[in-house]
Amino acid sequence: MNIKESILLRVRIAFLAVIAFVLVVIYRIADIQFVQGDEWRKEAQEIGLDYKTIKATRGSIYADGNDLMATSLPFYKIAFDPSLANDNTFKTGIDSLSLLLSKFFRDRSPGEYRKKISEARQSRKRYLVLNNNLINYQNKEMMEKWPIFREGQMIGGVIFDKFDERHRPFKTLAQRTIGGVNKDGEATVGIEKSYDQFLAGQDGKGLYQRIAGGNWMPVNVASDVKPRNGYDVYTTIDINLQDVAQNSLLRQLEKYGAAYGTVVLMEVKTGEIKAMSNLTRTESGSYVEDYNYAVQGLNDPGSTFKLASMLALLEADKIELTDSVDTGDGTVKFYDRTMEDQSASKGGYGKLTVQEVFEKSSNVGVSKLVDQYFGKNPQRYIDIIKSTGLGKPLDFQMMGEGIPYIKNVDDKSWSGTSLPWMSVGYETAITPLQTLAFYNAVANDGKMIQPIIVKSIRKGNQIVEEFEAKTLDKKIASKATLEKLKIMLEGVVERGTAKNIKNDFYKIAGKTGTAQKLMNGRYYKQRYYASFAGYFPADEPLYSCIVVIDYPKGWNSFGGDVSAPVFKEIADMIFALDLGLHDTFKEERLAKEGTFPVIRAGNYDELNQLLNEFGISNHMEEENVEWVRASISNNAIAWKSNHSESSLVPNVEGMTLRDALYILENKGLKVSVSGTGRVLRQSVSSGRRIVKGTTITIELG
Incomplete structure (x- = not known):
């Protein structure tokens, strides 16, 4: 037997030995598991061992x-x-x-x-x-x-x-x-x-x-x-804003003895929900959070839906804001049902422009316009609204989102009165969060984004998964339509049903809603679903918000009286906390012209070297700071830190174009430049939250 055959023989013997060992192990496992299993289990019970x-x-x-x-x-x-x-x-x-x-x-x-x-x-x-x-x-x-x-x-x-x-x-x-x-x-x-x-x-x-x-x-x-x-x-929740929103809602619920209420506050550009509160009245009269009305609560939205009706009319090129409609004595009959305005008891509004119809929230005006232009083809009206994404689930991050319902003409419940009643927010079912997403899209120049409440999943400092708001519709309407919708929304607060929340410091845009409650198949007067949806500041929207208060008691139980004040209280708090919204409070920490060179802001090492060359006294008030801003301290220049948190827009005023571009572009912002020299002004105030890809214009001079 040669060496090769000897080796092969030994390998075969070893292989057979391993196979035999494995078979013995398998046999013993099977024997213990199936043959002796009951015996061992009984013994384990006596010993008291268990996994x-x-x-x-x-x-x-x-x-x-x-x-x-x-x-x-x-x-x-x-x-x-x-x-x-x-x-x-x-x-x-x-x-x-x-x-x-x-x-x-x-x-x-x-x-x-x-x-x-x-x-x-x-x-x-x-x-x-x-x-x-x-x-x-x-x-x-x-x-x-x-x-x-x-x-x-x-x-x-x-x-x-x-x-x-x-x-x-x-x-x-x-x-x-x-x-x-x-x-x-x-x-x-x-x-x-x-x-x-x-x-x-x-x-x-x-x-x-x-x-x-x-x-x-x-x-x-x-x-x-x-x-x-x-x-x-x-999550995206801001504790301070959540506290303000919840307490403001609670005070209003207690004041009106309402059945329940909800409020949602969202950042316009990011879709991040900063506050969400849901409060229900108990038998004892106190309020608790036991149901998420914002996400799950389907209801006739009422007059906040009129924004969608106006969008459909404008997109179909049917109306202009200066067109007029006769609302008469505040009533109009469609088949066997009578549509009424709040003003009906006072003799009606008479002839109104389209702008005034929206500002005064005239049911008669809106329903007559929609019936006039879409009465022969109501599905066209429905299709335009649904094309915006309104009527579709948001695929929200939390379980239990209510499935919205906007009926089609082939629906079994469709009747001759469905179109006019839908136009003012009835015979539909939409959650407050879905309504807010629609209003947020108008504030966001037509871009409808998915609201989010969870930003990331982490294991310690390691990010397991991150979430960003998805774009649901890049443009819900034309630019011309969106501009007109914004004008109407601002008019509601300036002159209309929400003028009680108008203020001299910043503008609010929004719409009131007061829907009669559907109970046991019929609508009840004096039982209202009061709401207000909108955004602020109106000229450069940062936040959108919706407030809903169900079945407020008392005479003044409309959306403008009940829900809009909660909206304003939240907006006032944000305005007070965000100094970037205060043009008059904007801090100017620039060195004065005259004795000193025109030093404004920039990289500390470069500016320090420059001043040392000229023999100008300068000193740093902090340590390990890269970017600084100049201020005068006696006869010297004092350098102060000019950096911001990574998530906030920095202050580049006074910097050279090179430094400003370096900082802004590294923050993920797109920069548009006009003029020459140093930065005089920036279009987005420092301290605001950065939305990557946003364009910021800097003016040089």
Whole structure:
């Protein structure tokens, strides 16, 4: 036999040996599992061994700015294996340990604790629950330093069984939006439920032994599967704005004794929801967050839908704002039903321009216009509205979004009165968030974007997934139509049904809505669904907002009286907080002309070198600053930091074109330049949130 044949023989023998070994292992597994299975399971029950679930720690939910909105706090039940400590450790530490336990829990005397532990040690008890009260993490750390316990679990015998409890630092703030977790750790509603797959993590498995008293003690073997903790969810909610919105809504609900209310505040360009509150009146008269009306609440929108009717009329090239319509005495009959204006009891508005029809929210005016131009082809009216995206789900990030309903002419419920009643916001079903997305599109120059409330999923500092608002429609209408819609919306606040919220500091654009409530198949007067939707500042929209208050009591229960003031209170707070909106408050920290060179702002190293060459005294007030702005300090120039947060527009006024371009383009902004010299003005004020791809114009001089 040659060497080659010898090697092959040995390989074959080894291979056969391995196969034989594997077959034996498989046989033994099968024998234990199926033949002897019942016997071993019975023995395991007698011994009391079982694999139990080790719950993963649920991820946290954060607001914009990293404010903690929901987290799982660890609590512990303290147990003890008194048999593990050696005699010396036990004898020298038991008295002190008993005294500390007595002082902490205050349920037994030191002597009683000593007797309880000593008896358990003598009987070789492996698992003794010292107290059923849960302790927090800080107390756990303290107890780990106590006599005997300081030796650890394997030597000292101390056992801290961990339990997680969900905690919301801001209590009821955005409670329904954030959602909840039941006693079994299962998510129920809100973001908790919608992002449960990320937050929940993955439970582990551990071997436990049942001991006297029915308790289970962890065995801590190598086969234990450790749990994988959940990821963290970062939302777009601004805690300060959420607080303002929720409290403003609550005050108005209490004032009018309303059934429920909701408010949503959104950034126009990004679609980020900054505040969302939903409050329902309980039998006791208090208000709680128990249902998300903003996302799920389908209802006839009422007069806020008139914006869609005007868009359809303008897009079909049927009207101009200066055209007129006779509203008569405030009533008009369509078949067997009578349409009425609020002014009907006062004799009506008479002849109005299209602009005035919208500002005064004339039902008669809008329905007559829509019936006149679309009566012979109502589907054309419907198709134009649906082409904007209104009537389609937003595919919002939270579960349970209401499915909007705008009927077609082939719908079984269609009748001769459907078109005029649809034109003023009836016989439809739309959620407040869907209405807001439509208004936001008008403010956003026709671009309809998907509202978002979750920005990212993270594991520590590592981003697992990021979210941006999707573009649902690049242009819901022509530029000419959008400009006319904006004029009408501003007119509502300047002269119309929302003139009570007009102010001298900034402009608001919006529309009031007051829909009769549909109950048991019929509409009830004096039971209103009052709303206001719009955006601000009207000339350069930053935020859009909708406020809905259902069934306000009292005489003044219309959208302009009830919902619009909440909108204004939120807008006022934002105006007060955002100094970028205050032209009169804009800080000018430029060095004066005259003795000093025309130094404004730029790179510190370059400017410092330049002034040193000229022998001009200058000093820095801060350390490690790259970009600075000049101010005068006695007979010298003082440099102050001129950088902003990465997410905010920087101040480039006074800089050279080179420096301004470098900073702005690195922030993701597109730059348009006019003139020569240094930057005199910038079209987007510093301190505003950056939307990548936005164009900023800088004027040089």
